[in-house]
Amino acid sequence: MNLPQAAAAGAALQQGLEAPAVLPPAPASVFADRAARFERLADGHASGDWLAFLARLTRTQHALLQNHPPADLPSGTARALALSHGMPALPANGWRRNPVWRRHLAALAEGLQTQAPEVLRPVLAGLPAIGEAELERLADGVLRTEYDPAHSARLPFVAAALQVYWTWMAAQPALAGLARLDVPGVCPCCGSLPVASVIQAGQYAGVRYLHCSLCNTEWNLVRANCTSCGETDKVSYRVLEGAGGGAPNGIVRAEVCDHCHGYLKQMRRDKDASADPVADDLATLALDILVDEAGYLRGGPNPLFIPGSAGEHRPGP
Numbered sequence: 001m002n003l004p005q006a007a008a009a010g011a012a013l014q015q016g017l018e019a020p021a022v023l024p025p026a027p028a029s030v031f032a033d034r035a036a037r038f039e040r041l042a043d044g045h046a047s048g049d050w051l052a053f054l055a056r057l058t059r060t061q062h063a064l065l066q067n068h069p070p071a072d073l074p075s076g077t078a079r080a081l082a083l084s085h086g087m088p089a090l091p092a093n094g095w096r097r098n099p100v101w102r103r104h105l106a107a108l109a110e111g112l113q114t115q116a117p118e119v120l121r122p123v124l125a126g127l128p129a130i131g132e133a134e135l136e137r138l139a140d141g142v143l144r145t146e147y148d149p150a151h152s153a154r155l156p157f158v159a160a161a162l163q164v165y166w167t168w169m170a171a172q173p174a175l176a177g178l179a180r181l182d183v184p185g186v187c188p189c190c191g192s193l194p195v196a197s198v199i200q201a202g203q204y205a206g207v208r209y210l211h212c213s214l215c216n217t218e219w220n221l222v223r224a225n226c227t228s229c230g231e232t233d234k235v236s237y238r239v240l241e242g243a244g245g246g247a248p249n250g251i252v253r254a255e256v257c258d259h260c261h262g263y264l265k266q267m268r269r270d271k272d273a274s275a276d277p278v279a280d281d282l283a284t285l286a287l288d289i290l291v292d293e294a295g296y297l298r299g300g301p302n303p304l305f306i307p308g309s310a311g312e313h314r315p316g317p
């Protein structure tokens with residue numbers, strides 16, 4: 001670690017002591033802000049049609065979250081037990097899902113049918129015909145990041161529906177007060193991997209949080225640590241030169257680690273408060289290509305983009 005890094009890490013550590021360890025999602029704004037960000041990033045972007053569609057998908061997620069029916073949550077005893085064992089309270093892998101998530105999927109399929117790019121319309125039209133058992137199997141795969149290639153075009157919609165359900169649960173007051181797990185790289189609420197990390201603006205300016213790819217919970221991790229292996233001395237940053245395919249410059253960088261050869265993107269809310277870990281990630285896939293080609297393996301998924309899915313055939317690079 002060089003001197004400025006050490007100073008930054010020290011400052012973050014100092015601020016990290018005051019910043020909450022875990023920030024639950026804000027249900028009123030998380031999807032609405034993301035949709036607005038997708039819209040802004042779509043403008044003039046080589047993959048603008050696809051990003052604009054994801055804006056509409058995210059607006060539908062917002063509407064579903066605002067009207068979410070009550071669903072079971074872990075009991076106080078179960079939460080205390082999970083906390084004492086350093087386990088997530090709402091484990092993506094193992095939590096008994098309420099069937100409401102399949103209603104979200106049906107609503108996404110219906111609501112997006114006329115707004116989808118041509119290539120995705122048959123995919124959306126076919127979703128209601130999939131049986132419950134098969135949908136639950138696809139959900140299990142999404143939640144374990146074991147994507148069935150035969151269904152890859154459907155999986156981003158399955159993931160979007162599961163995100164609504166898990167975000168609703170994660171935002172309930174009963175889930176407040178979570179602590180970081182012993183494994184720093186997984187979500188303290190649901191145990192999923194992060195989609196990206198964010199450098200906060202405002203009240204906790206400069207503090208780094210990881211952002212959950214499923215439930216939108218954020219958890220604090222000291223800036224200088226690799227998000228995958230925790231090492232501090234082999235972390236460096238890669239950026240896209242130039243405009244980056246329409247994505248704003250300087251907001252997104254890839255944090256690469258020469259110890260574990262993993263990487264995760266970092267979104268700088270301190271440079272642009274509207275930067276979003278999901279939307280800015282999908283607007284900068286060229287950065288993933290750059291870093292993949294340099295031999296680094298991505299440390300967390302963005303389930304709205306599953307390799308091999310129709311989204312991959314989006315126009316442009």
Ligand SMILES: [Zn+2]
Pocket residue numbers: 187188189190191192212213214215216217
């Ligand atoms: Zn989570």
Ligand SMILES: [Zn+2]
Pocket residue numbers: 226227228229230231257258259260261262
């Ligand atoms: Zn590492």
